[in-house]
Amino acid sequence: MIKKEPKSQRFVARVTAADKQLFQKAATIEGRSMATFVITHSREVARQVINQSNLIQLDAGQSRRFVEALLAPPRPPTAALKRAMARYRRDVTSI
Numbered sequence: 001m002i003k004k005e006p007k008s009q010r011f012v013a014r015v016t017a018a019d020k021q022l023f024q025k026a027a028t029i030e031g032r033s034m035a036t037f038v039i040t041h042s043r044e045v046a047r048q049v050i051n052q053s054n055l056i057q058l059d060a061g062q063s064r065r066f067v068e069a070l071l072a073p074p075r076p077p078t079a080a081l082k083r084a085m086a087r088y089r090r091d092v093t094s095i
Helices: 017-030 034-053 060-071 079-091
Strands: none
Touching (some): 017 034
16 A cells, blocks of 8 residues: 655646646546646656756766776775775774
Protein backbone atom coordinates (compact mmCIF):
# COMPACT_ATOMS: atom_id res chain seq x y z
CA MET A 1 0.00 0.00 0.00
CA ILE A 2 1.36 3.43 -0.95
CA LYS A 3 1.17 5.99 1.82
CA LYS A 4 0.13 9.42 0.57
CA GLU A 5 2.15 12.31 1.88
CA PRO A 6 -0.01 15.22 3.03
CA LYS A 7 0.16 18.24 0.73
CA SER A 8 1.55 21.11 2.72
CA GLN A 9 3.38 23.17 0.08
CA ARG A 10 1.99 25.56 -2.50
CA PHE A 11 3.40 26.03 -5.99
CA VAL A 12 2.25 28.98 -8.09
CA ALA A 13 3.16 29.67 -11.70
CA ARG A 14 2.02 32.35 -14.10
CA VAL A 15 1.30 31.04 -17.60
CA THR A 16 -0.01 32.48 -20.82
CA ALA A 17 -3.66 32.02 -21.73
CA ALA A 18 -2.58 29.68 -24.54
CA ASP A 19 -0.57 27.51 -22.14
CA LYS A 20 -3.46 27.36 -19.69
CA GLN A 21 -5.81 26.26 -22.47
CA LEU A 22 -3.31 23.66 -23.61
CA PHE A 23 -2.89 22.25 -20.08
CA GLN A 24 -6.65 22.25 -19.50
CA LYS A 25 -7.36 20.45 -22.77
CA ALA A 26 -4.72 17.79 -22.07
CA ALA A 27 -5.96 17.37 -18.49
CA THR A 28 -9.52 16.92 -19.73
CA ILE A 29 -8.38 14.26 -22.21
CA GLU A 30 -6.72 12.36 -19.35
CA GLY A 31 -9.71 12.90 -17.06
CA ARG A 32 -7.71 14.81 -14.46
CA SER A 33 -7.82 18.23 -12.94
CA MET A 34 -5.40 20.69 -14.47
CA ALA A 35 -3.39 20.84 -11.22
CA THR A 36 -3.10 17.05 -11.05
CA PHE A 37 -2.14 16.90 -14.72
CA VAL A 38 0.60 19.52 -14.36
CA ILE A 39 1.98 18.05 -11.14
CA THR A 40 1.97 14.46 -12.43
CA HIS A 41 3.73 15.29 -15.68
CA SER A 42 6.14 17.75 -14.06
CA ARG A 43 7.13 15.07 -11.54
CA GLU A 44 7.76 12.53 -14.32
CA VAL A 45 9.90 14.96 -16.32
CA ALA A 46 11.80 16.06 -13.20
CA ARG A 47 12.68 12.44 -12.43
CA GLN A 48 13.80 11.87 -16.02
CA VAL A 49 16.02 14.97 -15.90
CA ILE A 50 17.58 13.86 -12.61
CA ASN A 51 18.12 10.29 -13.85
CA GLN A 52 19.64 11.57 -17.10
CA SER A 53 22.03 13.82 -15.18
CA ASN A 54 23.32 10.75 -13.31
CA LEU A 55 24.22 8.89 -16.51
CA ILE A 56 27.59 9.01 -18.19
CA GLN A 57 27.38 8.52 -21.92
CA LEU A 58 30.51 7.69 -23.86
CA ASP A 59 31.06 7.28 -27.57
CA ALA A 60 32.90 4.19 -28.82
CA GLY A 61 36.36 5.77 -28.57
CA GLN A 62 35.77 7.13 -25.09
CA SER A 63 34.38 3.79 -23.97
CA ARG A 64 37.43 1.94 -25.32
CA ARG A 65 39.86 4.33 -23.57
CA PHE A 66 37.91 4.01 -20.31
CA VAL A 67 38.05 0.20 -20.39
CA GLU A 68 41.75 0.26 -21.32
CA ALA A 69 42.46 2.53 -18.36
CA LEU A 70 40.57 0.18 -16.04
CA LEU A 71 42.44 -2.88 -17.32
CA ALA A 72 45.90 -1.27 -17.42
CA PRO A 73 48.33 -2.17 -14.63
CA PRO A 74 48.66 0.53 -11.99
CA ARG A 75 51.43 3.07 -12.45
CA PRO A 76 54.10 3.27 -9.75
CA PRO A 77 53.40 5.93 -7.11
CA THR A 78 54.94 9.35 -7.66
CA ALA A 79 57.14 11.04 -5.07
CA ALA A 80 54.21 13.29 -4.08
CA LEU A 81 51.95 10.28 -3.56
CA LYS A 82 54.62 8.53 -1.47
CA ARG A 83 54.90 11.62 0.76
CA ALA A 84 51.11 11.78 1.09
CA MET A 85 50.95 8.09 2.06
CA ALA A 86 53.68 8.62 4.66
CA ARG A 87 51.80 11.61 6.12
CA TYR A 88 48.59 9.58 6.20
CA ARG A 89 50.25 6.69 8.00
CA ARG A 90 51.88 9.08 10.47
CA ASP A 91 48.83 11.31 11.13
CA VAL A 92 45.84 9.04 10.71
CA THR A 93 46.86 5.48 11.46
CA SER A 94 48.84 6.37 14.58
CA ILE A 95 45.77 7.76 16.41
